[in-house]
Amino acid sequence: MKAGWITSIVVSFIIVGAGMVSVYLINKEVPNQLKAESAIAVVTEEKADEKPEMTKELKEIIRDVQKVVVKIEVPGGMGSGFLYNDKGDVITNAHVVSNVKDVRIIAADSREFDGTVIGISSDTDVAVVRVPGLAQSDFLKVSQNKADIGEEVLALGSPLGLQNTVTTGIISGVDRDFDLEPYHYEDVYQISAPIAPGNSGGPLVDVKTGEVLGINSAGTNQGAIGFSIPLSNVLSMIEGWSKSPMTILPETVAATETENEEYNYKEPLNTEVAEYVVHYFYESVNYQDYVTAYSLLGSEWQQETAYKDLRNGYLQTESVAIDEITSTDNGDSYTVVAIISAEENIEGTFRYSKYRVTYKLGYENDQLKILSGDAKKID
Structure with a gap:
């Protein structure tokens, strides 16, 4: 049956879709x-020659x-x-x-x-x-x-x-x-x-x-x-x-x-929406739309991280696949954990690495935002 459950969560997404009521x-x-799988990009700290946005x-x-x-x-x-x-x-x-x-x-x-x-x-x-x-x-x-x-x-x-x-x-x-x-x-x-x-x-x-x-x-x-x-x-x-x-x-x-x-259209769980936001964040970065990716971060994260730093952090990433993704509803926030395989261009050499990324999501002004996160390389 048709189901609707949420007013505007994310406005001005740029860049991936996708049925409605009974898709x-x-x-x-x-x-x-x-x-x-969706194309995903992962943050790295090293800088490289800039790609065209x-x-x-x-x-x-x-x-x-x-x-x-x-x-x-x-x-x-x-x-x-x-x-x-x-x-x-x-x-x-x-x-x-x-x-x-x-x-x-x-x-x-x-x-x-x-x-x-x-x-x-x-x-x-x-x-x-x-x-x-x-x-x-x-x-x-x-x-x-x-x-x-x-x-x-x-x-x-x-x-x-x-x-x-x-x-x-x-x-x-x-x-x-x-x-x-x-x-x-x-x-x-x-x-x-x-x-x-x-x-x-x-x-x-x-x-x-x-x-x-x-x-x-x-x-x-x-x-x-x-x-x-x-x-x-x-x-x-x-x-x-x-x-x-x-x-x-x-x-x-x-x-x-x-x-x-x-x-039948089934109303998605809150955790499914949180996972979708994380996917969309990475897809925006993969499409080199760093402005949109930055807009999905919570205000506190934006205060700690300048736009240019976030942008530079992704420039070496060529492509990423999500191997696993799970999410947890914490009541007033959501935790999304993903295992990601990334292809990165390190000084002209392509390398494949795995990362475990963990994000906390929550609402700010009725919009679901990525409040905090970290990435750990898996040997």
């Missing part, structure tokens, strides 16, 4: 699923897109959406708002608005929500072109309730067809950017142009594979609803209400 975990319908242009694209991506809350669930015109119309997935008419919209700046479903398909996983309070706001430009395999993309949304999260990847497949009752997915993109509960309905964005390519809609339960509906395939239907809103909405039967119990 569609595709198991039987999509064969040959892949399993992949994320370009200014890409940072601006992400900031501009984030401004118009929203979280959608319905009774018992949540998802994502994005503004696409000056009427305040938000595009999302049909399974995000199935069998409801009135929803709550949370903007990137935490403002809350009432929204009304004005269009929804009973067989294509697409819907439109009108939000009068967001009329005349900025909106995303839609790409009229089809994407090709290998093109770099950004997936934005609120995976696990973490609003304004950005995951990166490529178009790893095209023309994918499958069914997840009651919806038929045809000619969709397969993407390497993960799709997790809460990301459904968010935009798939072209890294180079900032234009919307698709609607993130489904993810597998076996690693970093997601599926996105090409916006050009459904744009005429969306524009039709915008011009002539539906007066009677069709009822739908979600897969979670049939025999497919494995598709």
